[in-house]
Amino acid sequence: MSELDLVVIGAGPAGAAAALEAHRRGLRCLLVDEAPAAGGQVWRAPPEGFVRRKADADAKAGDRLRAELGASSIATAFGHRVWLITESFRIEAVGSEGPVTWRAPAIIAATGVSERVIPFPGWTEPGVIGLAGATVLLKAQQVLPGERALVAGCGPLLPAVVASVLKAGGRVAAAVDLAERREWLSALPAMLTRPDLLARGLGWLIRLRRAGVPVYFRHAIRQVESAEEHLEVAIAPVDATGRFVTEVCERVFEVDWVAVGHGLVPGTEITRLLGAEHRYHAERGGWVAVLDETGRTSVPGLLVAGDGGGIRGAAAAVEQGRLAGLATALDQGRLDRDGFEREAKPIRRRLRRAERFGQASARLMAVRAGQVLSIPEETIVCRCEDVTRAEITAAIGAGAAEVNQLKGWTRCGMGPCQGRMCGEAAASLLAVASGSRDAAGIWTGRAPLRPVALDDLLGDYSYGDIPLPKAAPL
Amino acid sequence: MTDVPDARRVDAAVVGAGLMGTTVALFLARGGMRVALIDRDGICRSASGVNAGTLTLHMTRAALIPYAMRGFEMWTSAGAWLGHDLGVVSTEGLCLAFTEDEAALLEARTHARRAAGAPIDLVSPTRAREIEPGLGRDVRLAACCPVDGHASAYLTGLAYRRALAAAGVRLLEHHPVTAIEPEAGGFRVRGHDLDLRATRLILAGGVWLEPMLRWLGIALAIKVLVNQLAVTERLPPVMRTVVTIATGLLSLKQFANGTVLVGGGWQGKGDREHGTGTLIPENLLGNLRLAAFAIPALRAGRLVRAWLGLEAETADAMPAIGPMPGIPGAFVIGSVHSGYTSGPYMGRLLADQILGRPPEQPLFPIDRLLAPARQPATKVHAR
Numbered sequence: 001m002s003e004l005d006l007v008v009i010g011a012g013p014a015g016a017a018a019a020l021e022a023h024r025r026g027l028r029c030l031l032v033d034e035a036p037a038a039g040g041q042v043w044r045a046p047p048e049g050f051v052r053r054k055a056d057a058d059a060k061a062g063d064r065l066r067a068e069l070g071a072s073s074i075a076t077a078f079g080h081r082v083w084l085i086t087e088s089f090r091i092e093a094v095g096s097e098g099p100v101t102w103r104a105p106a107i108i109a110a111t112g113v114s115e116r117v118i119p120f121p122g123w124t125e126p127g128v129i130g131l132a133g134a135t136v137l138l139k140a141q142q143v144l145p146g147e148r149a150l151v152a153g154c155g156p157l158l159p160a161v162v163a164s165v166l167k168a169g170g171r172v173a174a175a176v177d178l179a180e181r182r183e184w185l186s187a188l189p190a191m192l193t194r195p196d197l198l199a200r201g202l203g204w205l206i207r208l209r210r211a212g213v214p215v216y217f218r219h220a221i222r223q224v225e226s227a228e229e230h231l232e233v234a235i236a237p238v239d240a241t242g243r244f245v246t247e248v249c250e251r252v253f254e255v256d257w258v259a260v261g262h263g264l265v266p267g268t269e270i271t272r273l274l275g276a277e278h279r280y281h282a283e284r285g286g287w288v289a290v291l292d293e294t295g296r297t298s299v300p301g302l303l304v305a306g307d308g309g310g311i312r313g314a315a316a317a318v319e320q321g322r323l324a325g326l327a328t329a330l331d332q333g334r335l336d337r338d339g340f341e342r343e344a345k346p347i348r349r350r351l352r353r354a355e356r357f358g359q360a361s362a363r364l365m366a367v368r369a370g371q372v373l374s375i376p377e378e379t380i381v382c383r384c385e386d387v388t389r390a391e392i393t394a395a396i397g398a399g400a401a402e403v404n405q406l407k408g409w410t411r412c413g414m415g416p417c418q419g420r421m422c423g424e425a426a427a428s429l430l431a432v433a434s435g436s437r438d439a440a441g442i443w444t445g446r447a448p449l450r451p452v453a454l455d456d457l458l459g460d461y462s463y464g465d466i467p468l469p470k471a472a473p474l
Numbered sequence: 475m476t477d478v479p480d481a482r483r484v485d486a487a488v489v490g491a492g493l494m495g496t497t498v499a500l501f502l503a504r505g506g507m508r509v510a511l512i513d514r515d516g517i518c519r520s521a522s523g524v525n526a527g528t529l530t531l532h533m534t535r536a537a538l539i540p541y542a543m544r545g546f547e548m549w550t551s552a553g554a555w556l557g558h559d560l561g562v563v564s565t566e567g568l569c570l571a572f573t574e575d576e577a578a579l580l581e582a583r584t585h586a587r588r589a590a591g592a593p594i595d596l597v598s599p600t601r602a603r604e605i606e607p608g609l610g611r612d613v614r615l616a617a618c619c620p621v622d623g624h625a626s627a628y629l630t631g632l633a634y635r636r637a638l639a640a641a642g643v644r645l646l647e648h649h650p651v652t653a654i655e656p657e658a659g660g661f662r663v664r665g666h667d668l669d670l671r672a673t674r675l676i677l678a679g680g681v682w683l684e685p686m687l688r689w690l691g692i693a694l695a696i697k698v699l700v701n702q703l704a705v706t707e708r709l710p711p712v713m714r715t716v717v718t719i720a721t722g723l724l725s726l727k728q729f730a731n732g733t734v735l736v737g738g739g740w741q742g743k744g745d746r747e748h749g750t751g752t753l754i755p756e757n758l759l760g761n762l763r764l765a766a767f768a769i770p771a772l773r774a775g776r777l778v779r780a781w782l783g784l785e786a787e788t789a790d791a792m793p794a795i796g797p798m799p800g801i802p803g804a805f806v807i808g809s810v811h812s813g814y815t816s817g818p819y820m821g822r823l824l825a826d827q828i829l830g831r832p833p834e835q836p837l838f839p840i841d842r843l844l845a846p847a848r849q850p851a852t853k854v855h856a857r
Contacts, residue, residue, distance in 0.1 A: 083777075084753060084755055084758075084780075086743075086752045086753060086754070086755065087743075087752055090755065092755050101755070385731075395632070398632055398635060398636065399516075399517070399635050399645075399647075400516075401516065401647065401648065402516070404516075404519070405516045405519060405631070407628075408519075408523060408628030408629070408631070408632075409628070409629065409631075409632045411731075414778075414779070415707070415708075415778070416707045416776065416778055418778065418779070444781075446779050446780065446781055447753055447779075447780045447781075448777055448778070448779070448780065451707060451776040451777065451778050452776060452777050453775075453776050453777075454706070454762060454766065454772060454773050454774075454775050454776065454777055455773045455774065457759065457762065457777065458759070458762060458763055458766055458773060461763055463572050463573065463612065463767060465763070466760050466763050466764050466767070467756065467757075467760050468721065468723060468760070468764070469723060469739075469740065469741070469757075470721075471579065471720075471721035471722060471723070472533065472721065472722030472723065472739060473535060473791045473811070474535060474536055474582075474583050474586060
């Protein structure tokens with residue numbers, strides 16, 4: 001058991017920045033990630049021994065970060081999955097060498113997001129993957145899942161995936177966007193704060209235009225069906241809330257694979273498990289821990305940095321990470337108040353700027369209330385446990401008034417994804433009945449933070465090693 | 475949806491919508507009373523909704539065996555009396571001993587439970603493995619009981635909620651009671667959005683019985699056990715029975731959906747003030763190691779969820795069921811060891827007593843647990 005001042009969980013842009021900042025102030029800091037190298041999702045490292053054809057801006061940022069971490073004396077534990085954290089803080093993880101335990105008075109949770117996919121008939125078919133998942137395949141691993149794609153959903157990941165598919169030599173049958181052209185235009189002023197990213201966006205559009213990819217605004221996938229050698233995707237127009245406006249399927253495309261995503265959801269597993277206070281903020285991606293300006297939660301010593309505390313994008317995440325690292329140094333007496341303020345000032349300025357951009361993207365990715373109303377009753381919402389919308393409707397009718405009761409009565413969210421796939425759809429359906437997402441509530445935090453293999457946990461032991469308590473009374 | 479509360483009078487107010495309170499409310503309503511069932515959370519959301527779902531005699535205190543056996547009958551015949559199936563799976567229960575000491579304990583305990591009427595037989599390790607092919611190599615002795623099985627605790631509330639509605643019970647979920655005052659002709663039950671007058675009062679608050687009883691000036695110590703539970707992902711069949719060990723520190727079963735639930739009362743950290751608390755990693759690991767020692771195929775699975783459930787225990791670890799001394803019209807029910815198995819029956823017994831029918835088996839009045847000086851001096855008006 002190793003003594004530390006700080007454990008940073010998640011080595012993406014936020015976590016790595018936090019760890020480097022804290023390390024610079026003399027804190028004994030450990031940076032942990034379940035991936036084999038730093039970078040998170042957006043700056044993900046290529047697999048070992050993998051030669052990249054050409055590095056884009058994110059790949060270069062990731063390489064810089066990994067070089068900086070490599071050059072510093074900061075302690076890291078990659079390939080480690082944190083599965084349990086108990087009070088004041090004891091952190092349990094499993095790695096290749098088996099279970100490990102760390103103790104630290106402070107934790108910075110920088111665990112990023114998971115992807116929201118609002119179900120439609122056929123969303124569980126093989127060949128249908130998330131926009132974020134497609135990004136990992138295309139960018140970090142340069143894998144094109146199929147020849148001809150249909151890309152659908154909302155937010156900046158949509159044009160990004162289209163562009164990546166084209167760049168990788170694939171074809172895109174259609175780009176299907178929940179948003180209207182106008183919504184993108186209204187995001188422009190905020191996008192202007194980041195000329196680099198705006199230029200990248202324009203680059204995507206040019207590529208898209210050149211390839212002649214048809215773009216369907218205010219449309220969504222009505223269903224995907226598996227045919228012999230391909231997928232048949234039907235799309236139809238929707239209204240501003242994401243609800244279908246006609247009963248007919250307007251167009252059908254034959255493709256090899258589909259990338260679809262409806263925004264990103266902050267990963268709150270750690271803050272929920274440790275009982276921090278949370279609030280629902282649709283424009284931040286959903287339920288998030290209540291944070292002060294530096295990322296401190298209501299639990300002393302527990303901070304959050306990056307998109308896990310509300311969607312603001314990678315640029316903001318870096319600055320949030322720095323602030324959280326500095327705040328921990330301040331809290332542990334490695335920095336005085338004046339020093340903190342001096343350091344924090346330029347970070348705050350950059351953060352405000354980055355946040356404007358992130359906010360605009362987050363708005364484009366916010367959950368649309370009408371979308372869940374379009375889920376047919378027989379469609380599976382929870383794919384781990386095969387729970388249909390009809391079963392959720394029935395449980396709500398039987399009196400399930402909040403998500404935890406709904407979970408018990410339907411098993412929705414009880415499978416190995418632990419609710420990360422179905423949680424948004426289930427809670428949104430419940431919110432229709434109970435009035436709001438606030439009223440529908442938040443899933444109680446449970447260990448393990450991610451499923452953990454018992455074989456890794458248990459190790460070798462004999463019966464005598466088991467610390468049996470005294471017998472129950474007869 | 476939940477009824478809108480008002481100040482109307484009911485014949486009985488039951489505070490606590492766990493298994494005990496819910497059963498009492500149901501039978502009182504069927505006996506002709508107007509009943510309100512009140513809980514600060516949803517129905518069966520605390521111990522009754524998160525326990526291991528074991529229905530067993532192996533873990534039942536010998537003196538409670540006759541109650542647990544009647545309780546088991548109620549679980550398996552729920553379709554008939556509740557009107558809804560409780561999803562019970564009947565199978566053999568195996569209680570194991572891995573060491574010489576445990577074998578001695580198993581013999582003594584099996585003997586005592588048999589004497590109380592439980593149909594438990596000691597069996598050889600070979601026979602045990604015929605009954606449960608999933609067992610590990612190191613079993614020294616086993617006891618087998620044909621009266622055993624399990625239910626899914628998280629579905630209990632759903633079935634009961636439907637039955638309560640059919641019986642006309644007014645269910646007030648998400649209504650915390652903050653005060654109860656005895657008054658002429660009964661009790662006034664108050665809370666946020668709640669002001670109810672009841673001729674009779676039944677407190678069924680699980681581990682929260684202690685603070686509830688304090689409303690009425692009764693000081694009854696209720697110890698809080700913080701039981702850890704864990705469940706795996708869906709696995710291919712690894713076992714078919716319910717498995718426990720002689721000390722009672724394991725409960726293990728695989729549900730029809732393939733998930734395996736591991737319990738046994740290994741303690742976490744927590745208290746009744748904060749609801750639950752935190753897992754103790756060593757205890758979770760110990761419990762899981764014990765489980766994998768009994769059923770080695772478990773090692774191939776992944777742990778998907780672990781949590782805590784609060785269990786109530788009186789000073790003598792026997793139930794608190796009966797009238798509140800000195801307060802006519804007030805009753806208490808709770809702290810039943812292995813309460814999930816016996817719960818429906820215990821609830822029916824108390825309902826019978828309240829309805830003026832002689833209970834089939836004796837109740838467990840709390841007078842024995844109260845210091846004479848501590849008994850309430852408050853003068854209460856009888857109804």
